[in-house]
Amino acid sequence: MAVAMTMVRMKVAMLRHAYRGQRAQTTGTGAAIGAVLAAGTVYLAFLGPDLLAAGYAVWLLGWVLGPVFTGGGDETLRPEYFAPLGLPPRRLAAGLLTGAFVGVAPLVSLGALIGLAVAGARLGAVNALVAVPAIGLQLAAFVLLSKVVVALVGLALRTRAGAIAAGLLNGAIVAGLGQIWVFMVAFGQTGTPAAVWYLPSGWGLLAVRGQWWALAALAALDLLLLAAWAALLGRRAGATRVSGGGRRPITAGTAAGAVVAKELRTWSRDLVRNHYLAFALSYGVCFAASPLLIGWNGMLPYAGPIFVVMAAGMSSNLYGSDGTALWLTMMAGASDVRGRQLAWLSTQGLVAVALTVGFTAITGGPWPLVLALLVALLGGAAGLVPLVSVLALVPATDPHRRAGNPLRTSEDDGGLTGLAYLMFVLVILTGAPAGLVAVFFGWAGVAVGVVTGVLCWWGFGLLAERRLATHAPELLDTMRTGRKPTSPAKRSFQDLSRTRRNIAGWCFGFGAVPLIPQGILAAVFVANGMLRHSWFLATYMPAGWRYPVAAGFIAVGLAMYGSALWIVRSASNKATT
Incomplete structure (x- = not known):
């Protein structure tokens, strides 16, 4: 006791x-x-x-x-x-x-x-x-x-x-x-x-x-x-076993090639990455194959695109997973980003292509839509993975210092979860243009997917290179200390009184509740005749009060966000004067 x-x-x-x-x-x-x-x-x-x-x-x-x-x-x-x-x-x-x-x-x-x-x-x-x-x-x-x-x-x-x-x-x-x-x-x-x-x-x-x-x-x-x-x-309390036996030495003729070889070796030996890759593969296949139980195979062709989205989310903290070895990245320079992109495509892209082609061949289509989504999502994910991981790096534990719980790769697991969800949304958005074109114009969507995929791979990769070149010391300091550099705006926010800081925090945190579900969504449900629906208050009101109640919630949500922004802005103005 x-x-x-x-x-x-x-x-x-x-x-x-x-x-x-x-x-x-x-x-x-x-x-x-x-x-x-x-x-x-x-x-x-x-x-x-x-x-x-x-x-x-x-x-x-x-x-x-x-x-x-x-x-x-x-x-x-x-x-x-x-x-x-x-x-x-x-x-x-x-x-x-x-x-x-x-x-x-x-x-x-x-x-x-x-x-x-x-x-x-x-x-x-x-x-x-x-x-x-x-x-x-x-x-x-x-x-x-x-x-x-x-x-x-x-x-x-x-x-x-x-x-x-x-x-x-x-x-x-x-x-x-x-x-x-x-x-x-x-x-x-x-x-x-x-x-x-x-x-x-x-x-x-x-x-x-x-x-x-x-x-x-x-x-x-x-x-x-x-x-x-x-x-x-x-x-x-036992020691973690080392994955794999002896390997042939890594040889490469260029700096980017060395990065590719290093990343491929990491993807094959890091047990956490093995776990993430297996999870994404299993999720994509099982999610698409589940409707077979009711005799519908229409989702099978999308196993590959689903896998790409999930794999990108699992890789959203790619640079953070290196731990303090990030200083090696700083010395590699711009070639590090391109090397990681190629390695990611080599490990995830081949699996995605095999899933997509195999399952689409079984069902007989729809080839234009599936291929358009695949190439667009692969390019978007390959560009976003390094960019998001350097823009929103979450300090992670060095791989050789992971505790007895290998799942604990970071002290900020909420940050990792939020980063993964953000990656899901962003990657899906990169595939939306090609998917829409494929739905209405068929094979033209594949061409759009190739263009958007290449542009995302090159453009987002270029942004990641520039970010890495200008902020590498700050990223390394964040990785070593676990604390992100505090911006002047954030410092001024922290200087507010506890009452004003709490008001702003609650307004930012809960402003979406009246604005989106109780306001915008409730108005949509009322417009579509969906009354007495779930927890949306406006749908339970008498006929003359439904839209006013929804509008009132929208006003409350906007007022909450406006109040929070006003508090933060006033703090920033005081800090600059």
């Missing part, structure tokens, strides 16, 4: 000092969104037990899959910190588990699990009392399942075979979730699947509804997961 309470105090102290500045605003935004989702989950308890069970299944998936794709989850307290103390594995695991309950994600999940108490209270006093231990055991199951899955994936990433297998499995799971409608249609499921009751996420609700064995099963599962995590913590 003493160890557990010490870890709790350490976690509270570390979080109190960590949640400041931009990180505090990001955490506050995430907490607010989580609170809304938790409230929506509790509301499901009033609609029916089936919906509540499905909601908890979604929370379970979030706990299991979320940390895998965001750098291993919360590791404020790392097992490596306590290795010199010689604590027994189970005692260490119990202490770390207690500390894991301190944080935003467990608190939000606890709020969602209040739905168990609501469901129990609607059935009777005894059921409401059973909900109390069920909530604690259910939350422990969420946290422990997350820890065990992350530990297993981290262990798999210590070998090439494990890294590839984990990437293929994760890609298939995420693609399946993205195409869940296909499985529902294929298996004739129109309501809540019965399987959600038998997932660990549904055991707490089963116990509340009178099946007392589920409470004992949930306690046994927690103990089993705790023992498994303790065993995996012991394996985590």
